[in-house]
Amino acid sequence: MAELEVAKSTKKIFTTAKSKEHSLWEKIKKIGMEVAIIVFAVSLSIGLHSWSEARHEQNEVKVFLEGLRNDLQKDRQEMLGDIEAYENQKKAFNYLSQIPKGTQADSDSINAHSKYFYSFTGYGGNTGRYEGFKSSGKIGYIENDSLLNNILDLYEEKIPILTISTDFYKNQKIRFAEYITENTVDYPEGNLTQVLASDPVKNRSNIYLSSVNQIIDNYRKCVSKIDIIIEQIDKEHPKKH
Template identity: 45%
Template sequence: MQEEITKHSEKIYKTVKNSEHTLGEKLKEIIVEICIIVFAVTLSIGLHSWSEHRHQQEEVSVFLANLKNDLKNDIKNIDNEKKAYQKSNLGYKKILALTPLQLDSISKSKNTVNFPIHAHGQTMSIGNYEGFKSSGKIGYIEDEKLKQKILTYYQIFVPAINEVDKMYNDFLFKCFDKMIENADKSEAEMYSDPKFKKTIEFVVKLGKNNIRVYDQNTKPLAIELIKEIDKELNK
């Protein structure tokens, strides 16, 4: 391109210096050469912009394909964690249902109460999103609706489930602390303690709440995003 501009610029210079042509002829030749230069520059810029846009959209397509796989993994992890919550809650409910007589019987038979020990919290796949976002390429996504849903999922819903999992685990650790504090007492005494039972009740409630967050918030948006990504990739 630089060579073409230089060539036509030289023609303009030679035209100006040409004493054999009239002023009108010189002006016509100069205008033609200028038009050629302008056209060439405009075409070059247009081709460059088209090429750059095409490259950006190719990057978006790769990103969305990877994101789709991440979302599928998230859904699997959510389903697995939901089952783990349900299993833990079932175990805690059995503990809460134990009567003083049953607890006493367990102690006398030298058996132990089966207390579920499961710190919850699935690992969400955020690597592709974080990499694309940190490189400043999120703006390449031209479908504004899709872009906003992706941002909502990763900036609101993913942090939200991490937070509810953390809250659950905090209460679960309080149960562990209580067990350590009452290590010198029998299980019948410990599991009959109102404060300990109340803590377990909160653990159950938090478990139910977290299942609701998974089922009603995070998972539906992940499913919706996969559908939107499929539409975008199949355009």
């Protein structure tokens, strides 16, 4: 529509300029009027285009945030489960670290804690939606600076720190499992209780306890940030019931 108005006004300008029926002053007034129409039409067209583009961008943000909210709610449940698992691992290695020197590990206690000695727990890395939106260059479409900063803080700082801590813990636990395997004979009736009560195991258990406390703290920081982000998304895009 704007293009049509511009074309019509442009044609009128040329026609008026060539006309011999109007005085110079009349030509100036008519041409000025048509130029004003052109400027208005172009400005209106640009404004409508910008509005339409901004509306489209914010619709993309809405879809992203609603999907992100679902992802974060699932991540939150996963992380709470991981925290519980690490609390249990903490208890297991706390038992090993406190076995009195010169004694053996208690068989019943070992059976109660054994599944936590070799299991691995870590954040599943459910970051696909965020990474896709960021790589497309659309993350800047989020107009709420506080919400944007919290999302970036979670995915660019807190989750990477959590991943580093759990990866370190996993590698140390592999070394722990290797030591037990290399020094245990006639499993399960052999010297396992002696190996688990040995100084190397007790020392490593103390290291694991320190790591576990840090990991739990990193998980809780992520959960806290997730709660803030979900609350902010709920304010902007309430769930439909």
